[in-house]
Each structure stands twice: as structure tokens, then as C-alpha cells.
Amino acid sequence: MGSFKAVGLACLFLPLLAAGSGHAADPKTGPQIGQGDAAGCAGLAGQSVATDTVIQSAEYLPQGGMIGATRIAVPFCRVIGVATPTSDSHIGFEVWLPPVASWNGKFQGIGSGGSAGAISVSQMEGALSAGYATMSTDNGHRTDTSQKNGGSEQTWALGHPEKMVDFAYRALHVSTVAAKQVVKNFYGRSSLKAYFVACSQGGHHALMEASRFPADYDGMVAGAPAWHWANQMVNATWNSVAGLKDPSALTEKSAAILNQAVIKACDRLDGVEDGLISDPRRCQFDPATLLCKTDAQDCLTQVQIDAANRIYQGAHRSDGTAIFQGFPRGSERDWWRMFAGETPGGSAWHFWRYSVFQDLNFQNVNFDFDRDTDRGLGARHAGMTVAEIYNVKPDLSAYRARGGKLIIYHGWADNQVTPFATLDFYSRIRAREGQAGTDGFLRLFMMPGLGHCQGGPGPGNIGGASPALSHDPEHDVVAALDQWVLRRKAPGMLIAAHLDQSKTPDLTRPLCAYPREARYTGTGDIRDAKNFTCETPRN
């Protein structure tokens, strides 16, 4: 019964694909890829596709080609546009359109990372190759690559409050509206469904869209969503202060020593000795046990122990009240990349100086967590507080009501966006919608041993930010979302892979929809997903 229904639905969409195409190939003679497409593409140039939004150029590339450092191996129409919703705005975006005959009928928006400021070319290539019409925006600014902190830099925000709003949520919305119109103009009909696929800053933007503009997308994949972004900037500053005061507080070596000790202490808590901690909330390792004694090797100084505890605990006021969640045990390995060095804190390094306080003399090392937290989150730009601009309101009821589906995933070993913030978001949605209401539109996958969006010892390849083993709904999170939206089959489990240095899979493991987790059956290879089942944890 279930499979019959699915097949029936799938067939329903096929006639639409052929019948709705504006300049489709003659089905009797087969696809004539390129002819109508080239003309249709050229015709987009100069069009006004939305309020204050124009297409600057449109070029048909019959052989694909190099875009930046990314090779595109399929033909497509490359559309470049700009939106200027305010006099201070300059939002660049690109839309890539497959030839009519190879379009899958759907649209996929692609997100960005860090402080954005660039078109996400390589992920657009993935969506295009899968047959999607796809879009990415620069979020209203271009990264100044001469800055030492690269894609985290925010010099563009100095004196440009509206650009902060563009970056926070407006650029993605106006780019999405424009791109959907481009799709309609090129193919002669609207896309069947619109998806947004993103991780990190893009995950933040996904939840912004779902809460502020619920009509824009039918389905979203939000990895490691930095949803509480302004508060997260406080926390990233908190985590950086120890190293700013004393560079020995957090080093590559100290992070590795701590990480190895944590894994050793907590690996077996999930019943499988595999170097992964299934749920770090069960791990209580105390870094003080690593305090250096005379002649000791692989130990930590008191300064290093204090810095680690600071990161575990999260930002606090002097009276002990929490400002933000800390990081889990098991996430230590790459802490030093994020919270030490010349420009620690990722986006937080520039956030206070260039964006929030607009004060080039402000030093993060002097951030007063009692005074500057409120002063910063409450600072007003473009008629709003910084918290209002950047933090997502955890209310997705309108998105749920319009039938939108959302898959969130987060690595338990993330060193940039704490997975505890995602659990906080999930619990706020569940408090509003109940468990059944939440399950009807939101699935969360917590991923043991995955770093920030990709990398780490755990199985993290599920599509989106990290290539999937195969593009079916069991292995590819975008295919799982597509199946959920089109066929009402919610993903209860995904099979994730870990790739070795030669890109060969050396571990597969089920990811289970939260709160379930993968449990070893007790027999067979612990690196093979088939020997695990999804179970509700006992504790």
C-alpha cells in the first residue's frame, strides 16, 4: 500500500515536467540540449525579476566550464543578478539553470559559511549536477580577502548597518524570491519544490528563513546551525580570552592531549570501543586529572586546564548565570584552530569592533561579560537590537503549518558551533509543538565524532556539505528531504560514511533521528552500519 502510493505520486510529477516546460525539446526526437536553452538564457539578461532586483548577465555554457576553482562538467545557464532593497545594499547572487531537458523540476538554494561574503560555487555544482536549478548569494557583501581572518572578516559592516540586516536574513530572502522568478522565466513554469541546503552560517540562515519567510522553501537541511548567532559571538569571545591573555593556554598539543584522554575515558560508555563518543552528555572527564607533575609527559598546565574548563562551561556572568552553552567533551581536537592564534574566535574576532560597537579601538581581550554582553546584544542598528537582527526566534509554527519540512544535523565533535545550542533549539521547538508535532516537520540527527559540518573521526558523509556515498534517501540527506517533501516519508535513519585519506569509506554507521541513537547489536564488524540498530537510550 505504502509503495503503491509512493509510485503513484512519483508518476504524478512526470507529466508536469514535460508539459510545463516553456521551450522544452520535442519528446519524439529526443532532447535537443542547448538550442532553446541558449536563447532562453540570453533573454534573461537585463530582466527585472523582483523589486529592486535586476539580472546583470546570463550566459549559456554548453560545455560547462571553470567557475573560480570549481569545474562544472554539465551544460548550464549562468545567471548573475543584484538586489538593492536599501540604498546601502548590494546583494549579489547567482542562479544556475540546467538545460530544460535535464532539469529535475526543482530548485535548491545553497547556504554559506563563516561571515558569508562569497558565492558557494562548489556546492552549487553539486546541486546543478543532480539536476536542480540552484542559487547562492553573497549575503550582501564580498569578503575582503586581504584580511587575516578571511571569510570571517566583517570590515564591510563598519558604517553599513543595513548590510548587517542583509547578512542576517534579508539577502537570502530577496535572492530566493529573485531566483525563483528566474526559474519561472527560463522554464516557463515555477519549480515544483524549493529546498535550501546549508551548514554553519547557512544553517543559521536556514532557520532565519523558516521563521521569518516560511513560504520561501518547502524543505530545508540545516547543518550545525549557528541560530543564536549574537549570543554565540559572546561565547566565542569567552573561549578566546584565555589564549589572548596567555598563548600557552590553548595549543594544538594541549588540545590533542585533552582530546585523547577524553576519548580514552568515555569511548566505552556507548558499549563500543571505536574512538567515538555516541553522546558526550554521559562523559564527565575532568581535565584536572591531566595536571602536570614532575617529569610527566602528555599533561596540561593549570592555565590549560582552566582554559579547557572555560570552553566546557560556556560564557557566564560573574554571578554565575549562564550566557551560552559550552562545548561537549570530545570536541577538543580542533579548539585551537578556532579559539587560539592571531585572530581567535572566528566571526567574533571582528564582530564587536566592526559590527556591534563600530569602534576600531575595542579589544576582544577586554570584553567584560557582565557589562559588554548586554551592551552588545542590546546595541541598535537599522532600528533593531543586535540580538533581534542576528538571533533566530525559535518559533517555526508558520513553517510547520505551511507543510515545510526541516532536517537539522550537528556533529558532536563540532569545534565552532556547540551542538548544545542545537539541542536547546530543538527543545524550544518541542516545548511549543509537542513531540508528535515536532516529528511531523522536524528531524534532528546528532552525529558522533563529526567536526564542524565535515571532518573528524566520525561518519559525517551524508550529502550537503559532505559528499554522500550514494544519492538515495538512505545515504543522502538531500534525497531524504526530497522523499519527505514529495512522498511524506520522514527520515528515521540515515547511513553516514567516514572516508579515509584516499576518499574510500572505512566506516559506515546509522544516524538515528533524535532522541534515538545507534546501538551495536553485539556481533559483526563495528565499522559496518548493518550491525547497528536505532534505539532510545536508557539514560
Ligand SMILES: [Ca+2]
Ligand atoms: Ca564508542
